Amino acid sequence: MPRVSKKNLFALAALAVVAAAGYWGYGHYRLNHADLKLYGSIDMRTVDLAFEESARLESMLFEEGAQIKAGDLIAKLDESRHRIARDQAAAQVNVAKAELDLLLAGTRAEEIDVARARLKAAEANLVLSERTCKRYQDMGKASSALVRDQACYAARADRAAKEEAKRTLEMLLAGTRAEEIDVARAAWVQSQTRLADAERALRNCSLYAPSDGVIRARLKEPGDMVGANTPVYEVALMNPLWARVYIDEINLGKISMGQNVELTVDSFPDKVFEASVGFISTVAEFTPKTVQTESLRTNLVYEVRLTVNDPEGLLRLGMPVSARLLSK
Structure with missing residues (x-):
């Protein structure tokens, strides 16, 4: 067996140190520069729509699941008494x-x-x-x-x-x-x-949609007597569309307002939705049960809301999402 000289031994040791330093540096670089993945769901923001007057309900113009636009006439009261x-x-x-x-x-x-x-x-x-x-x-x-x-x-x-x-x-x-x-x-x-x-x-006998949205619940039917402030529709607001995700404290420094995000959902695995960070909570909370990643279930996290661009209207409220936070 050939003898290894001290000079060669020293060179091998130096190479090992350089390799270890390079591996640690590469790992540290990946840890700090890799895109971060967050989990959550399409946010469900709802509003109960009601008349300001009391009368018999004359018509309900939309069914559950229907998409409505801001300014659409969605229900009417009997106007005879008010006229x-x-x-x-x-x-x-x-x-x-x-x-x-x-x-x-x-x-x-x-x-x-x-x-x-x-x-x-x-x-x-x-x-x-x-x-x-x-x-x-x-x-x-x-x-x-x-x-x-x-x-x-x-x-x-x-x-x-x-x-x-x-x-x-x-x-x-x-x-x-x-x-x-x-x-x-x-x-x-x-x-x-x-x-x-x-x-x-008399004008308030007509109920108009305050914003774009989706009818989640039709709470009354024509012929019902409704009082002032009695909800007749529950509407999910769609403009702007939000996704609620969570980030742990360790990675909190990697996120900032306005940062670009790529969003994916199981229903459309090959489609990427553009989004941006619109809100970062200042208060920590325990990870909600809706976030199904094992490593995050018991950690304290911060809520993050993403403004989602969905021009085709493919996303539905409550849909689970995976968000890839792009590097700054």
Whole structure:
């Protein structure tokens, strides 16, 4: 067996050290630069849609599983009661406006002429009744006490009638008080507010989709009486589409907001969906049961939400996903 020289032995040892260092360096590089794989599911964000008014449900326009777009009419209430209330409120606005216009127009000249004529008639009646009273008083015992009293009471009544006619004419000449106009104007504004509320209630008899989504549950049927805020649909929102995944604390430094992600699902194994990091939780939690990787089941993890690009609408809510976090 040939003897190995010290020089060769030293060279072999140095080579072994270099190889070990290279292997450790390569492993460390792979650990820090390899793409990270995360697990989770398509996020299920739902909203309960309800009317703001109470009435009988007239129609439900979509079935469960149907896709809807923002602004789609999805249900209607019976509008008859709310339409009557709207028409009544509109009539009250017209009445209040007419009363205000009447006060603003002031007294007509014909009314003032009538008041003047009534005052002149009252003055004439007063002159006659006062003279009659004085005549009976001057007659003394030649006239009966009853006749004298009747004549003098008639004079006092005519005097009061004359004062009433005078005050009426003065009021007509002075015109409408500013306070009365203010009250009438406030009543008109109040009637307009009631009309606006009635029109709002009538509009709310139609229920529209607030966003793109999928009908998950149809909770009521036509003919049902529904109260205000009673849900009639449960809708899963699809815009934006989220995937909820989890990352452990060790790898938390490898992820950042806006980072690109490739998403795959079992239903379409050959298709890759583009996504990006949209949210990273600041609070750790135990790994949810929906994450089915053995190495992560008992670890503390952080929730990450990915904004997913799914132009073909292939992904479904709750679908398990695997996310490959691309290197920064």
